[in-house]
Amino acid sequence: xxxxxxxxxxxxxxxxxxxxxxxxxxxxxxxxxxxxxxxxxxxxxxxxxxxxxxxxxxxxxxxxxxxxxxxxxxxxxxxxxxxxxxxxxxxxxxxxxxxxxxxxxxxxxxxxxxxxxxxxxxxxxxxxxxxxxxxxxxxxxxxxxxxxxxxxxxxxxxxxxxxxxxxxxxxxxxxxxxxxxxxxxxxxxxxxxxxxxxxxxxxxxxxxxxxxxxxxxxxxxxxxxxxxxxxxxxxxxxxxxxxxxxxxxxxxxxxxxxxxxxxxxxxxxxxxxxxxxxxxxxxxxxxxxxxxxxxxxxxxxxxxxxxxxxxxxxxxxxxxxxxxxxxxxxxxxxxxxxxxxxxxxxxxxxxxxxxxxxxxxxxxxxxxxxxxxxxxxxxxxxxxxxxxxxxxxxxxxxxxxxxxxxxxxxxxxxxxxxx
Amino acid sequence: xxxxxxxxxxxxxxxxxxxxxxxxxxxxxxxxxxxxxxxxxxxxxxxxxxxxxxxxxxxxxxxxxxxxxxxxxxxxxxxxxxxxxxxxxxxxxxxxxxxxxxxxxxxxxxxxxxxxxxxxxxxxxxxxxxxxxxxxxxxxxxxxxxxxxxxxxxxxxxxxxxxxxxxxxxxxxxxxxxxxxxxxxxxxxxxxxxxxxxxxxxxxxxxxxxxxxxxxxxxxxxxxxxxxxxxxxxxxxxxxxxxxxxxxxxxxxxxxxxxxxxxxxxxxxxxxxxxxxxxxxxxxxxxxxxxxxxxxxxxxxxxxxxxxxxxxxxxxxxxxxxxxxxxxxxxxxxxxxxxxxxxxxxxxxxxxxxxxxxxxxxxxxxxxxxxxxxxxxxxxxxxxxxxxxxxxxxxxxxxxxxxxxxxxxxxxxxxxxxx
DNA sequence: ACCCTTGCTGAGTCCGGTCTCAATGCCTAC
DNA sequence: GTAGGCATTGAGACCGGACTCAGCAAGGGT
Numbered sequence: 001x002x003x004x005x006x007x008x009x010x011x012x013x014x015x016x017x018x019x020x021x022x023x024x025x026x027x028x029x030x031x032x033x034x035x036x037x038x039x040x041x042x043x044x045x046x047x048x049x050x051x052x053x054x055x056x057x058x059x060x061x062x063x064x065x066x067x068x069x070x071x072x073x074x075x076x077x078x079x080x081x082x083x084x085x086x087x088x089x090x091x092x093x094x095x096x097x098x099x100x101x102x103x104x105x106x107x108x109x110x111x112x113x114x115x116x117x118x119x120x121x122x123x124x125x126x127x128x129x130x131x132x133x134x135x136x137x138x139x140x141x142x143x144x145x146x147x148x149x150x151x152x153x154x155x156x157x158x159x160x161x162x163x164x165x166x167x168x169x170x171x172x173x174x175x176x177x178x179x180x181x182x183x184x185x186x187x188x189x190x191x192x193x194x195x196x197x198x199x200x201x202x203x204x205x206x207x208x209x210x211x212x213x214x215x216x217x218x219x220x221x222x223x224x225x226x227x228x229x230x231x232x233x234x235x236x237x238x239x240x241x242x243x244x245x246x247x248x249x250x251x252x253x254x255x256x257x258x259x260x261x262x263x264x265x266x267x268x269x270x271x272x273x274x275x276x277x278x279x280x281x282x283x284x285x286x287x288x289x290x291x292x293x294x295x296x297x298x299x300x301x302x303x304x305x306x307x308x309x310x311x312x313x314x315x316x317x318x319x320x321x322x323x324x325x326x327x328x329x330x331x332x333x334x335x336x337x338x339x340x341x342x343x344x345x346x347x348x349x350x351x352x353x354x355x356x357x358x359x360x361x362x363x364x365x366x367x368x369x370x371x372x373x374x375x376x377x378x379x380x381x382x383x384x385x386x387x388x389x390x391x392x393x394x395x396x397x398x399x400x401x402x403x404x405x406x407x408x409x410x411x412x413x414x415x416x417x418x419x
Numbered sequence: 420x421x422x423x424x425x426x427x428x429x430x431x432x433x434x435x436x437x438x439x440x441x442x443x444x445x446x447x448x449x450x451x452x453x454x455x456x457x458x459x460x461x462x463x464x465x466x467x468x469x470x471x472x473x474x475x476x477x478x479x480x481x482x483x484x485x486x487x488x489x490x491x492x493x494x495x496x497x498x499x500x501x502x503x504x505x506x507x508x509x510x511x512x513x514x515x516x517x518x519x520x521x522x523x524x525x526x527x528x529x530x531x532x533x534x535x536x537x538x539x540x541x542x543x544x545x546x547x548x549x550x551x552x553x554x555x556x557x558x559x560x561x562x563x564x565x566x567x568x569x570x571x572x573x574x575x576x577x578x579x580x581x582x583x584x585x586x587x588x589x590x591x592x593x594x595x596x597x598x599x600x601x602x603x604x605x606x607x608x609x610x611x612x613x614x615x616x617x618x619x620x621x622x623x624x625x626x627x628x629x630x631x632x633x634x635x636x637x638x639x640x641x642x643x644x645x646x647x648x649x650x651x652x653x654x655x656x657x658x659x660x661x662x663x664x665x666x667x668x669x670x671x672x673x674x675x676x677x678x679x680x681x682x683x684x685x686x687x688x689x690x691x692x693x694x695x696x697x698x699x700x701x702x703x704x705x706x707x708x709x710x711x712x713x714x715x716x717x718x719x720x721x722x723x724x725x726x727x728x729x730x731x732x733x734x735x736x737x738x739x740x741x742x743x744x745x746x747x748x749x750x751x752x753x754x755x756x757x758x759x760x761x762x763x764x765x766x767x768x769x770x771x772x773x774x775x776x777x778x779x780x781x782x783x784x785x786x787x788x789x790x791x792x793x794x795x796x797x798x799x800x801x802x803x804x805x806x807x808x809x810x811x812x813x814x815x816x817x818x819x820x821x822x823x824x825x826x827x828x829x830x831x832x833x834x835x836x837x838x
Numbered sequence: 839a840c841c842c843t844t845g846c847t848g849a850g851t852c853c854g855g856t857c858t859c860a861a862t863g864c865c866t867a868c
Numbered sequence: 869g870t871a872g873g874c875a876t877t878g879a880g881a882c883c884g885g886a887c888t889c890a891g892c893a894a895g896g897g898t
Contacts, residue, residue, distance in 0.1 A: 040884090042883090042884055042885080043884070043885060044884080044885095052847085052848090053847065053848040053849075054848085054849090054884095054885090055847075055848055055849075055850090055886090055887085056846080056847060056848075058884090058885060058886065058887090059846095059847095059886090059887095061885090062885075062886070064886080064887085065846090065886090065887085066844090066845055066846055066847085067845095067846075067847090068845080068846060068847090071846080071847085085567070085570065085571055086571060086884085086885075087512075087571070087573060087883085087884050087885065088568075088571040088572045088573065088885095089508055089511050089512050089517065089572065089573050089883090089884080089885090090512060090853090090883070090884035090885040090886090091884080091885055091886075092508050092853095092885095093506075093508050093509060093512060093852095093853050093854070093855090093883095093884080093885075093886090094852070094853045094854095094884095094885065094886050094887075095853095095885090095886070096853085098508065100551070100572075107537075108527065108533050108536055108537055108540070109530075109533050109534050109536075109537040110533075111528075111530055111533065114527050114528050114529075114530065114533040115528050117527055117528075117552075118526075118527055118528040118554065121527070121552065121553070121554050122554070125553075125554070130551055130553065130568065130569075130572065131551065131552055131553075132519070132549055132550065132551050132552075133536075133540065133550055133551075133552045134540070134544075134549065134550075135537065135540050135541070135544070148504070149507075149549065150549075151504065152504055152505060152506070152507045153507045153508065153519075153549065154506060154507065154508050272746075301746045301747060301750065302746075304750050305746075305749060305750060308750070326747070327691075327720045327721075327724075328720060328745070328747035328750070328751075330724060331720065331723050331724060331727070331747070331750075331751050332747075332750050332751055332752070333751070333752050459854090461853090461854055461855080462854070462855065463854080463855095471877085471878090472877065472878040472879075473854095473855090473878085473879090474856090474857085474877075474878055474879075474880090475876080475877060475878075477854090477855065477856070477857090478856095478857095478876095478877095480855095481855080481856070483856080483857090484856095484857085484876090485874095485875055485876055485877085486876075486877090487875080487876060487877090490876085490877085505854085505855075506853085506854050506855065507855095508853090508854080508855090509853070509854035509855035509856085509883090510854080510855055510856075511855090511883095512853095512854080512855070512856090512882095512883050512884070512885095513854095513855065513856045513857075513882070513883045513884095514855090514856070514883095515883085
């Protein structure tokens with residue numbers, strides 16, 4: 001039996017590398033990148049150095065099974081010496097766990113998802129999970145693909161913000177295959193899985209009512225949602241989130257006994273230019289909108305810019321409301337009235353729910369309900385050219401005034417009908 | 420030889436699952452989650468169904484080696500029937516390629532990184548790579564850990580925005596171990612790897628000069644950089660990026676023959692409250708700052724807010740300049756003067772460089788140089804409490820007319836000293 | 839003194855693919 | 869007619885760990 005060198009310095013380990021990794025007569029053609037051919041130190045190497053069996057070395061390193069103190073020390077010393085690092089791929093292969101979760105979102109560039117992702121990664125890290133992130137650009141085909149790739153990579157679970165709430169076979173399959181799945185932001189038709197989202201219909205209704213009470217009856221809604229359907233097509237809009245928002249708006253109108261502004265609902269607002277164009281149309285058409293609701297922060301940005309370009313003032317000429325309470329909305333003059341969602345917390349909740357599923361623990365205790373809140377700042381006033389209701393109050397223009405607008409409102413007064 | 424059922428419907432495949440996956444007398448205790456025990460369809464299953472050897476099935480599915488048309492068809496049909504999906508983990512194990520790259524950033528929540536990440540993921544996807552994203556919160560320990568975990572997961576390469584440009588052993592090890600590595604935004608001392616970053620010193624110098632020419636001599640700089648070192652400690656600040664910016668500022672001062680505002684350089688600006696506090700201090704101390712440079716968009720947000728809270732006007736009372744050209748900077752009144760960096764493009768470049776390394780292609784052609792640009796909008800004016808001289812440019816905002824010091828800057832002429 | 843338990847240990851299998859190698863059959867060339 | 873060439877094919881090794889199982893020695897109980 002040959003004497004085994006244990007006195008290797010870490011400098012010497014390449015020697016070991018050199019002797020192995022040479023499978024047969026055929027080696028990968030490109031030996032140019034000498035680095036690409038390097039072989040990592042394995043348990044076998046460590047075992048040899050520590051003069052124990054591979055099994056024992058693996059036990060010591062993997063921290064399982066019974067190992068004597070003596071062996072453990074020898075192995076650990078050898079591992080350190082050789083600079084051993086476990087191959088998580090191999091480990092995952094026979095544990096069946098990859099300690100990785102897949103996250104599929106529409107657009108990380110959007111701070112909404114950025115923040116949610118932050119909540120997810122923070123939580124995941126805390127439980128020892130890594131996150132593979134995939135962007136879909138809100139494209140369903142990309143999403144289907146993303147889900148498949150992640151499944152192929154054997155992620156332990158998936159968090160998806162589905163681009164479509166209607167076409168959901170791919171998610172259906174994930175679920176019925178038994179892989180943990182949590183939906184974020186949006187629901188999926190006929191898919192009964194943990195979903196972390198706020199009550200969009202409710203907050204949309206509340207916000208619209210707020211606008212209506214301020215005197216508006218021409219309220220526009222702009223969304224990125226890609227759809228060929230005209231508004232009229234009916235209830236399901238492909239995205240539960242957007243459907244719900246629209247439904248909330250319309251309910252508020254019905255309850256107020258006002259004509260629903262179907263003609264002011266606009267989709268396919270992709271890209272700044274499109275959004276600006278839509279905004280101009282809405283404001284310059286005959287019987288224009290007197291208030292605009294932007295479906296997310298990115299849209300809001302361009303809408304506000306378009307309004308400014310038009311030389312119109314907020315809220316004197318147009319009232320403005322948007323989803324997502326980004327910090328910058330406090331910096332504009334007036335500060336913007338927004339619908340705040342606990343995005344970070346929702347990310348956290350989604351990750352927690354997923355991890356709970358992964359670990360097989362059932363009963364999510366009490367499924368936390370997340371609520372969006374209307375943060376009234378200064379971008380909503382009365383309609384200017386409007387025909388309805390009370391007059392618009394003015395903001396004292398330049399000298400910054402903090403806090404919310406002076407819109408005095410019957411704080412709790414319920415409008416006409418309702419149930 | 421038993422007849423093999425090929426007429427399975429996809430509904431039936433669980434039958435197969437049931438017969439396998441039962442290793443021995445000992446099974447994982449928790450059989451409750453019947454889903455967690457399910458076994459995936461493997462090449463072996465497909466091979467059996469297609470009545471060919473495992474090797475042939477693998478070849479047909481993996482699309483390598485020689486396979487007859489007949490076999491290929493049978494295998495593909497069987498695969499489809501059984502709903503076969505390759506196990507990328509297993510595949511990675513013996514190809515040594517995981518088609519995954521690791522990205523380590525300080526904070527995805529920060530739109531700067533959000534955008535860069537977008538550039539990276541877009542590019543990665545285009546080349547068939549996935550991205551594992553890790554957040555470090557700009558904490559070096561977390562970064563070391565992240566790098567190790569990603570290496571253990573056998574990512575094909577790493578893109579890191581190092582939290583520290585000084586303590587870089589972990590990156591050094593990555594590099595010397597031969598794993599592809601690209602740095603983003605910041606350099607690392609003594610590490611000669613592809614780095615995608617802009618010339619910070621240059622743009623910082625240019626911007627500062629712009630401020631000086633506007634009449635400022637009390638210019639503050641606020642950065643998140645965590646450091647115990649006082650400013651005076653000297654050149655290396657732990658972050659190349661921040662060092663460079665500071666150096667650029669100071670060079671502009673030296674060149675203008677002005678006293679360097681060492682006392683106005685502030686670090687450790689974490690969290691909105693801290694930033695606001697710092698801002699207040701800078702503006703209210705005796706001999707206060709007349710201009711503030713915010714080191715990133717997140718800081719800028721709080722600085723502007725603090726200025727507004729103080730009831731001060733930009734640029735009449737304070738001039739403001741920040742790094743990162745976010746869309747919202749155009750919405751404030753006045754719009755903010757910013758230093759724009761081609762963040763998305765840098766993300767793309769980083770990913771491209773990394774993938775080039777991974778694929779062994781050398782010669783990055785010509786390493787693209789990225790340049791930041793000063794976007795002059797409305798937040799820089801002359802100092803208000805200035806000591807006299809020619810006036811700064813006014814925004815036609817408030818009727819104030821003030822004067823600024825007479826620091827005449829020789830536009831191109833080199834100042835006194837230098838080498 | 840004898841049987842059992844308990845603690846360690848090494849040999850070897852398995853995860854799910856990729857890849858080598860030898861064997862086969864068929865076609866063409868000499 | 870037969871050797872050589874080429875496309876196909878199946879058996880099996882292998883990647884790097886986790887895990888089963890049988891062997892073995894020391895310690896406990898009776």
